Amino acid sequence: VALPGPPGPPGQPGLPGSRNLVTAFSDMGDMLQKAHLVIEGTFIYLRDSAEFFIRVRDGWKKLQLGELIPIPDDSPPPPALSSNPYHPQPPLNPILSANYERPSLRLVALNTPVAGDIRADFQCFQQARATGLLSTFRAFLSSHLQDLSTVVRKAERFGLPIVNLKGQVLFNNWDSIFSGDGGQFNTHIPIYSFDGRDVMTDPSWPQKVVWHGSNPHGVRLVDKYCEAWRTTDMAVTGFASPLNSGKILDQKAYSCANRLIVLCIENSFMTDARK
Numbered sequence: 301v302a303l304p305g306p307p308g309p310p311g312q313p314g315l316p317g318s319r320n321l322v323t324a325f326s327d328m329g330d331m332l333q334k335a336h337l338v339i340e341g342t343f344i345y346l347r348d349s350a351e352f353f354i355r356v357r358d359g360w361k362k363l364q365l366g367e368l369i370p371i372p373d374d375s376p377p378p379p380a381l382s383s384n385p386y387h388p389q390p391p392l393n394p395i396l397s398a399n400y401e402r403p404s405l406r407l408v409a410l411n412t413p414v415a416g417d418i419r420a421d422f423q424c425f426q427q428a429r430a431t432g433l434l435s436t437f438r439a440f441l442s443s444h445l446q447d448l449s450t451v452v453r454k455a456e457r458f459g460l461p462i463v464n465l466k467g468q469v470l471f472n473n474w475d476s477i478f479s480g481d482g483g484q485f486n487t488h489i490p491i492y493s494f495d496g497r498d499v500m501t502d503p504s505w506p507q508k509v510v511w512h513g514s515n516p517h518g519v520r521l522v523d524k525y526c527e528a529w530r531t532t533d534m535a536v537t538g539f540a541s542p543l544n545s546g547k548i549l550d551q552k553a554y555s556c557a558n559r560l561i562v563l564c565i566e567n568s569f570m571t572d573a574r575k
Contacts, residue, residue, distance in 0.1 A: 331360070337425050357530070404463045405452065405566045407470055408437065409493040413505050416526030416538055416556025424564035427494040435570040440548075440563035442513040442520035444528040449478045449518025453568045460569055465492040474565075478518040482547035491543070491563070499561050500543060508543045509554065510561045515539075516549050526556035533557070 322343045325331040331344055331353065338344070344353040344360065352363040410423055420439030428437040442448040452474045462471040468489045477483040490498040499505045513525025526538040534557040541550035543561070554560065 335359070337422060339419070339422050402461075403459075403569045404461045404467065404469075405456065405474065405569060406433075406437075406465060407440065407462050407491065407566075408465050408564050409491055409499045409505075410562045410564065411493045411495050411497075413507070413559035414511070414562045415532040415559045416511075416529060416536065417532045418511070418526075418529040418562060420529065420562050420564070423562070428564065431494045433494075433566075435566050436568065437564040438567045440565050441511060441529060442518065442525055444520070444522075444525075447519045448512060448514045449475075451565060451567055456568055462565070464490055465494075465496065466490075477548060478516070480516045482516055482541070482545070482551070483549035484547055487543065487546050491561075494564075505561055507558060507560055509540045509552075509558070510543060510548060510563055511538060511540045511554075512549055513538050514549060516551065518549070524553060531556050 322345055323338060324345045324347055325334065327346055327348045331346060335355075338355045340355050340357055342355045343363075344355065345351075346353070352365060353360040354363060408428070410420065411427055414420065414423075418439070418441070420441060424437040424439050428435070438451045440448065440451070457474040460473060461469045462474060462477070463469050470485050470489055470491070471477050471483070487500070490500060492498060493502075497504065500508055511526075511529075513521060513529070515521055521539055524537060524539040526532075526536055529538075534555050536556045537553040538556050540552055540554045540558075540560050541548050542552060548563075
């Protein structure tokens with residue numbers, strides 16, 4: 301009888317484990333509505349149709365599945381699949397002692413500067429959740445799908461002040477930013493990141509410049525938004541605004557290789573999210 305030989309050498313290490321590779325949505329409409337919250341490469345399962353999709357750069361691709369393999373009748377039910385594409389990390393000790401007695405919309409910076417390949421809506425969502433902010437934050441950018449001026453809900457563009465993370469007023473309302481004067485603001489009012497740093501003084505942002513990709517009225521400029529915020533090519537440019545100009549929509553072109561400030565705007569007021 302042949303005896304087994306000695307064990308061979310250990311193999312190469314496997315790929316690192318990943319979390320949150322599959323997200324469940326109730327139906328196609330739910331998936332499309334929340335597209336900006338789902339990072340590229342995420343698998344999506346639709347409960348109503350039992351279909352699978354994968355998130356790609358420009359949308360979704362449907363996966364073709366094989367024949368159904370039935371589960372035996374005596375098998376226990378499967379665990380529920382989360383419909384939340386992001387699991388918040390512990391809070392980062394944010395500055396949340398703000399004066400929120402009156403309704404307002406917060407303007408907050410991402411925690412690090414970003415070059416032209418931004419994918420900022422997901423980062424805004426992710427960092428807001430990590431900080432304990434439950435309302436929806438969208439990137440302060442014009443995109444190939446939407447002008448910057450329309451990011452905030454129409455009903456809340458005029459009546460709510462735009463404030464920093466401490467509740468200090470930066471703009472009288474959303475519409476006032478796009479009056480054509482470049483979005484003038486008081487430079488003595490800090491703009492904070494989600495983790496509570498002042499982007500105007502903190503050295504983590506060497507260039508005190510904000511990406512926006514828009515004209516003074518908040519309309520997208522297709523030749524000045526880093527190819528829809530998908531490139532860091534040095535030869536391509538995007539419009540950004542030096543904050544020391546006292547304007548948030550100054551019309552200056554910067555190479556998309558630059559790592560600049562990216563802002564996030566709370567796009568609607570939620571009372572419950574302030575608790």
